[in-house]
Amino acid sequence: MNLLLALLLAASPPSAPGPRTFRVDYFHTGNATEERFSLDRLVVEPLPWPGSPRRAIDETNLGKYLFEVRDRETNRLLYSRGFASIYGEWETTPEAREVNRTFHESLRFAAPDKPVQVLLKKRAKDNSFREVWSLTVDPADMFVDPAVPASPGPLVKLLENGAPADKVDLLILGDGYTEKERAKFEKDARRLVDILFTFSPFKERKRDFNVWGLMPAARQSGISRPSTGVHRDSPVGATYDAFGSERYVLTFENRRFRDIAAFAPYEFVEILVNGNTYGGGGIFGLYSTVAADSLWSPYVFVHEFGHHFAGLADEYYTSDTAYAPSEERVEPWEKNVTALKDPTKLKWKDLVAAGTPLPTPWKKDEYEAHARQVQEQRRRIRAERRPEADMDALFTAQRDWEEPFFRAEKHAGVTGAFEGAMYEARGYYRSQLDCVMFTRDRVPFCSVCQRSLSEVIDLYSGAGGKSP
Template identity: 75%
Template sequence: MRVSLLLLLLTASTALAAPRTFRVDYFHTGNATEERFSLERLVVEPLPWPGHPTRMVDDTNLGKYLFEVRDRKTNRLLYSRGFASIFGEWELTGEAKQGHRTFSESLRFPSPEGPVQVLLKKRDAQNAFREVWSLVVDPKDPFVDPSSPPAPGALIKFLENGPPQDKVDFLILGDGYTEAERPKFEKDARRMLDILFSYSPFKERKADFNVWGLMPGAAESGISRPSTGIHRRPPLGSTYDAFGAERYILTFDNAALRDTAAFAPYEFVEILANGNTYGGGGIHNLFGTVAADSLWAPYVFVHEFGHHFAGLADEYYSSASVYGPAPEDRVEPWEKNVTALKDPTQLKWKDLVTPGTPIPTPWNQVAFDAHSVQIQQRRQKIRAERKPEAEMDALFTSQRDWEEKFLGALKVAGKVGAFEGAMYESRGFYRPQTDCVMFTRDRVPFCAVCQHGISEVIDLYAGPARTQTRKTP
């Protein structure tokens, strides 16, 4: 299939201004207590680097991992980005205590002019970054692969507000859509975008975004759902039941994802999975996912994009988690919207706290938790008995209606404080407001702290030009 005319024009218009995009694909292997890294391949992608030359250094302090690219001769910092990974989540599961697994991952950066040192860092027990892997990359190495894989189809322009280097470039990929369903993919994507840009601060910053779309045609409609015996091979490998969680949609096929996405300028990726069962996922600076036909797709899309785009933490704590409990001696999370509140006087969002609000902030958690227990019991019963999805939708609707009324009636509703209950734990972690997109399925906005965190990331890609290109995060 030929690359679209739009793609060719985009490539020609920016080729002189920007280097190509370089990619390091590697294997990430380990278990709950150890991990190893090994090079898989070095790739030069078809398109120029979409980022701005003055925004090469990531100063957001987000992500469980961080990678740096340094000039081999001078040790000058050329590029850095924080991120999270599938391995970083999997290592917290019970399965990781029983055996090893390997995941493929990628690091993308502007093609260097000469040899560079690529350093991968991970947060230690105190959440400080420590080097865990390093390799030298020479762009003139004969094994660097500049060839292009087969194009996945025409590049769709959902929203274009300027050159890629000046904007946040957001790519929506369709998975599990047949060629006959291409119009459905475009309709689904536009519907999700309308929802996303109705939320602040995306609404106010819409002009800072370009949104692109790609949809490799699937042989059959839908994606895998192993817990119900459904196994398919969609082009991007999307599947429900990641880590044994029936609602969690991920792809473990990194090569398919990256080789497809390489035909669009992008910093962020959302996979629209062609399915109607409630589900989705989001990993910071990796990708987000959503089941496009679920009744709750608009909410899941926005919630999971919050994870992927700004590294926002889950603020809920009553739903079953695939991860083990947090240690008793909780360290301060790196996520901007949750805190262990070791010192109430040093609350990390103290500048946003509503005057006169006590820290920590009382909020009648006992009554909320009692209702949540009932909901979870009914939810488990519906899944165990494989009831129609409509029954789950009805349950979630009744839960939303009750929670909106309960949380909205609290005296502290709408105020910024520190409310106990977050990050899958009812005790020990705190969130900024009683309600938020990251807490419930309620028809509420992102809280003030989440909005601030999202704005910081938008600024990293589309804010004023930066001069601190040599700063080390």
């Protein structure tokens, strides 16, 4: 064992003896109608696997994709996880109808002691998973890379409640912070973590979490924002304007991101970017992002974390998006929205009180008229490159109009099926009038979202999941 690895393991957070973390890095290439996969490299990460063998099999039925790890000799299922990807979002954009693109992705699992088969599956329109790629992984292969990359900096314990194998492990990963801003990163991270645990069900399940912080030092403060001519080579590679959406923050540097994150035990990652422009993003099972200094960072952090943590769908539908409209109304795999083709089979029917009409009526036209005015002003502010304070004032005025509007509704607080969700005004429904996944209002997650979030906490914390 080399000296750096020995020091890393000695300084790592408490963990029961177990295998290291194994990673399959691969390229995902294609367009709106076809896709291909090719292996990049096989990696053994420096720290032990943070998951528990008691919760190896994922039965949440979440994700656009699913990967399985099976024993090569017996075909026995050893591990599985559903997830989504940047490619999975990009293939729904107009650009994907015109060109091919390649994205880098990773699959992580406990290092096997003998050959395994890794299968990648994609969800079909009928919501079944179908195999799209597979490869044999031999841990004894001479090309498996055990090298330890350069350390990104000290690991900060933001919240520690036990061994990683027994907890949900969340990593707060800073991007765009210089070495002189390290104290600012830690202050920003602690502030947002505290906010997360004011929302149910995280509040009630706080003891089921560990939260870690990592901040690789940037040469320049801030991240890229191409729409304004700002380009930064930040350590994690986060950037505004993903898919041409000015507020959408992602990193397309997956290999760089994974090599940095490998220095912490993690199942979930929040990329905390150093900036004040409104923005963020979240992809199920990959990461979520937020601009730390935005007035709306508490809302964006919690909303985007809902995407990342439990695959919650966006329930809003009046904001501009990068995605092309659906050609047909298929039932979403996300648990907080539905196409409602058969109200008797509503996926959250058990939460609906007797006598609640389905679909559930609300003053949709009045809401949409106001929302259109807000969107017109929003586009004008960005086009004129006005100060961020102008956008903050617009969003505050919008919230001050929406909150009393929803409180006055007949079915306020009721679980039903309210039309308007998933960027579409018609054909998709959300479970409650208002929710963290719908507006920037000061509201909790709806009951359906809370249930889905709790299910994922159970999977990683020891309250649920299956052994192989």
